Amino acid sequence: MRVNVTVNGSAETVDDVWEGESLLYLLRERMGLPGSKNACEQGECGSCTVYLDDVPVCACLVAAGQAEGRRVRTVEGLAEGGRLDPVQEAFVEAGAVQCGFCTPGLVVQTHALIARDPDPSDADIREALAGNLCRCTGYEKILDAVRLAARRKATA
Amino acid sequence: MTSPAKAAPGRGGVGDSPVRPDGTLKVTGEFAYASDLWTDGMLWGATLRSPHPRARVRALDTAPALARPGVHAVLTHEDVPGRPVFGLDHPDQPVLASDEVRYQGEPVALVAADHPETARRALADIAVEWEVLEPVTDARAVAADPDAHRVQERGGIVRRQPIRVGDVPAAKQAAEVVVSGEFEVGIQDQAFLGPESGLAVPADDGGVDLYVSTQWIHKDVAQIAPCLGLPEDKIRMTMAGVGGAFGGREDLSMQIHAAMLALRTGRPVKMSYNRQESFFGHVHRHPAWMRYEYGASGDGRLLYADVEIVLDGGAYTSSTENVTGNAASLGVGPYEIPNIAIDAVGVYTNNPPCGAMRGFGAVQACFAYESMMDRLAAACGLTPVEVRRRNAVSQGSRMATGQVIDSPAPLAAMLERVDAMPPPPAADASDLRNLPGGVAQTTHGEGVVRGVGYGVGIKNICFSEGFDDYSTARVRLEVIGGEPAALVHTAAAEVGQGLVTLKAQIARTELGVDRVTIAPADNAVGDAGSSSASRQSYMTGGAVKAACEAVRAELLARAARRTGRDDLSVSGGVVVSRAAGAVASVAEILGDDAIEETREYHHRRTTALDPVTGQGDSHTQLALCVHRAVVDVDVELGLVKVVELAAVQDVGKIMNRLSLEGQIHGGTAQGLGLAVMEEIVVSGGVVRNPSFTDYLIPTILDMPPMRLDILEYPDPNAPYGLRGAGEPPTLSSTPAIVAAIRDATGKALTRVPVRPEHIVG
Structure with missing residues (x-):
């Protein structure tokens, strides 16, 4: 089948998509955007989190065909004009990145959190990121990164 | 003339915390992680795995799979170009099963196709006629009678390692206090997030270029080359991005398979496991059964330890020999004990294969010996901190192996520091998120009890037992x-x-x-x-x-x-x-x-352990971590919330504080997972929960704030005086958390992970 989808601001048409493919497969294997990660492919780990229109979703749980005519924003589309988003900067600086496989999903989820709540409490951060597994960091530096990103965005 | 140069502070030298270059x-x-790799003309590889923990392959028909459009190759054991077996320490694991499969998930056949779904369907086309056999699943039975339960040619026992120090029978007569217990550790999975993946590209010289995520490139190549029948210089391996490892990438997974498919088809072949397959694609932490008996004087000074440890390695050797060696040599932890009898044994079964995971044999023993220290404290009327302090090793002490600790081992000071840390405040029960169970709590916290526990761990750093590391x-x-x-x-x-x-x-x-x-x-x-x-x-x-x-x-x-x-x-x-x-x-x-x-x-050469007495200078460096755990337990619902984890760790020299803290945090988190949630559940050799839906790892809601106190007592033998830091916190956080749950509940809790039914049962 053919899928028409706007990805990171660019209108794209993809042909020969098998109906069983997920949005994650479409992005990673057919559109050259492997930033969204394939850690569980069953919606448990959050590493494939992308915006579908304006809502963060697990791309592995969205059929490719469901993206028809919609807007997708992935981790590759967060930096604007060659400048990292403050969330991305904060993850690097705070030590929230180790192996980094969870990072794209956490960065997108954090981006969405701060967009709707510019000053989240620790409890709010934990609740918002509860669907994103990280095996390396024990989450302490991720909390640091989210707090730092919120401060940066508030003063930007 | 060669006095060391100095990078100015803040310029990203040793001791600074520059940002990661990646x-x-x-x-x-x-x-680019291994699963992200892509090249023109690439095929997808897939693996047919045994559904049975033990079975004979009577017949295998690949013709229907080969006939499927889009399929380029179907390979079996007959297609392995060279040596049919591989292994980290002993080549005893078939590249593809020939006659018998010995664990659920053992690879049987390979497919290369133009789409991953085509490859998956082709696997289903392969007809296998199985003769299902009764699996060997009781590790203790194997240890007791190995010849009756042989699962492979090497036999039932991988390694027995005794430790004998002093005169335990005489000490048993002298002891004023005796405590004992049996303890169990379930199978933990590394659960790295980046699945086993890689790309194999056939080269013009008949060799293969491999881009994979691994822990040890040269050991991979040394195992791959003989199986492909190629000299090592024709295997060019480049590290692809690694999505976590924790021991689970020390053994080979898809490397030989992808190379075989690439060499056969003449096309680049990518393999990438999904999460379910990943649970079968790597070894796990050994489950353990442990019996401990300690005797002490009335004032809590240890006189003897009488210990039995059984580790289940699954069907193939992997690193079970060295895991068993660690469980033995570190079997009583960082405590001075004049009389010791330890019998550690690693066995072969048809349960899931086990090998390296962060902590490597020391984790299992640590849960048992720390549980024993708490029993001893209770029997002697001492606090957990005081009983540990009275028996703590220090520089100059002898380990169970007779090895003298020849660099700082500031355990007593570490215990005092963790004990002096202020306790966290009581939970604010007006916000359900602060209670055990979080927003799923159905009460107002009436049954919530706070508990505090301590754990100490000691881990060998670098390779031990005479290996020229x-x-x-x-x-x-x-x-x-x-x-x-x-x-x-x-x-x-x-x-x-x-x-x-x-x-x-x-x-x-x-x-x-x-x-x-x-x-x-x-x-x-x-x-x-x-x-x-x-x-x-x-x-x-x-x-x-x-x-x-x-x-x-x-x-x-x-x-x-x-x-x-x-x-x-x-x-x-x-x-x-x-x-x-x-x-x-x-x-x-x-x-x-x-x-x-x-x-x-x-590093300094070490020596083997004596096969009879377990004596030897087997470790080049030892590292300590101490944890205090504070938990809130809903004793009526069996729910646990870890409120705070505090750690004191000696690292010799802080090379990069930001990275180091990340290691301690992450190691602590994996110890929390083992304490309260993580287990591969197996019955009859069959894994019941190979998914992140059913195998739970800690989320950001499960992990509490962590308080770290990092000490720098330099080791004069190590570069910059540093001490390895990644594993010790994984040892000590588990027993600390379980001790805290015991403190809150009064339950014995002899098995990890602790489940709700253990608390309310």
Whole structure:
């Protein structure tokens, strides 16, 4: 089948998509955007989190065909004009990145959190990121990164 | 003439916390992990695995799979070009099963196809006629009667390692207090997030180029080459981005399979496991059964330990020998005990295969010996901290192996520091999220009880028992764009721990340059050993330091010839004379020339353990961590919330505080997982929960705030005095959390993970 989808601001048409493919497969294997990660492919780990229109979703749980005519924003589309988003900067600086496989999903989820709540409490951060597994960091530096990103965005 | 250079503070040298060189790529999604690789004309590989833990393959028909459009190859054991078996320590694991499968998930056949779904459907087309056999699943039965339960030619026992010190029977007569217990540890999974993946590209010379995520490139190549029937120099392996490892990438997974498919089809082949397959694609932490008896004087000083440890390694050897050795040599932990009898045994069964996981044999024993220390404290009327302090090792103490601890072991001071930390405040029960169970709580916290527990762990750093452990580094210094620049090349695996950052820090400090590039890890440079045993800061750090020192010596020799001075050092890209100040820039000395040096770094040789007495100087370094856990337990619902974890760890030297804290946090989190949630549940050799829906790892809601107190007691034998740091916190957090749950509930809790039914039952 053919899928028409706007990805990171660019209108794209993809042909020969098998109906069983997920949005994650479409992005990673057919559109050259492997930033969204394939850690569980069953919606448990959050590493494939992308915006579908304006809502963060697990791309592995969205059929490719469901993206028809919609807007997708992935981790590759967060930096604007060659400048990292403050969330991305904060993850690097705070030590929230180790192996980094969870990072794209956490960065997108954090981006969405701060967009709707510019000053989240620790409890709010934990609740918002509860669907994103990280095996390396024990989450302490991720909390640091989210707090730092919120401060940066508030003063930007 | 070769006095060390100094990178100015804040310039990213040793002791600073510069940002990761791969950090920006990782936050933008551009970092190429093994599962991200893609090339024109690529095929997808897939693996047919045994559904049975033990069965005979009566017949295998691949014709229907081959007939499916889009399928390019279907391979079985008959297609293995060389040696049919591989293995880390012993080649006893079939590349593809020939006659008998010995664990659920054992690879049987391979498919290469033009789409992953085509490959999956082709696997279903392969007709296998199975003769299902009764699996061997009782590790203790194997230990008791190995010949009756042989699952493979090597037999029922992988290794028995006794430890005998003093006279335990006599000590049993003298003891005033005796405590005993049986303890169990379930199977833990590394659960790294990046699935086993890689790309194999056939090369014009008949060899293969492999891009994979692994922990040990050279060991992979040494295992792959004989199975492919190729010389090692025809296997060119480059590290692809690694999405975590924790021991689970020390054994091979898809490497030989992808190479076989690529060589057969003449096309690049990508393999990438999904999460379910990943649970069958790597070894796990050994489950353990442990019986402990301790005797002590009335004031809580240990007189004897009588210990039995059984570790289930599954069907193939993997690293079970060394895991068993660790469980034995570290079986009673960091305590002075004059009389010791330990019998540790690793066995073969048809349960899931087990091998390396963070903590490596020391984790299981730590849960038991720390549980025993709490029992001893209770029996003697002492606090948990005091009973540990009274028996704590220090520099000069003998371990159970007779090995004298010859560098600082500040356990008593660590215990005092963790004990002095202020307790966390009581939970604010007005916000349900603060209670055990969180927003799923159905009460107002009436049944919530707070508990506090302590745990101590000791871990060997680097490879032990006489292994000639080394790493290799090549360092090149040259002028690029008018500036001196260093290139550091090693084969060491960056698995997330931050070794790439540390290598650059060492080069900046030793060469006095700011600009350092880290070359991709591959086998065009010498062996770096594995990114395991908390060893890479020590070993590859030591190799990079040695190679930099050699480069610096050559640089300063050239500068000496040019200036006629012999009081030179290098700092900030400038050669400095003690008497005359700056005499030349590094760029001037180098000109168009490059200086390149390669060095191997070996740690002090260790010795084997005596097979009868278990005595020997088997470890080159030991590292301590102490945890205090505070928990809230809903004793009516069986729910646990870990409120705070505090850790005191001695690391010798803080090389990079940001990375180090990340290691302690992450290691602590994996210990929490083992304490309260993580277990591969097996019945009759069959895994019941191979998914992240059913195998739970800690989320951000499960992890509490952590308080760290990091000490620096230098080890004079180690580079910069550092002590490996990645594993010790994984040992001690588990027993601390379980002790805290016992404190809250009064339950014995002899098995991890602790489940709600253990609390309310």
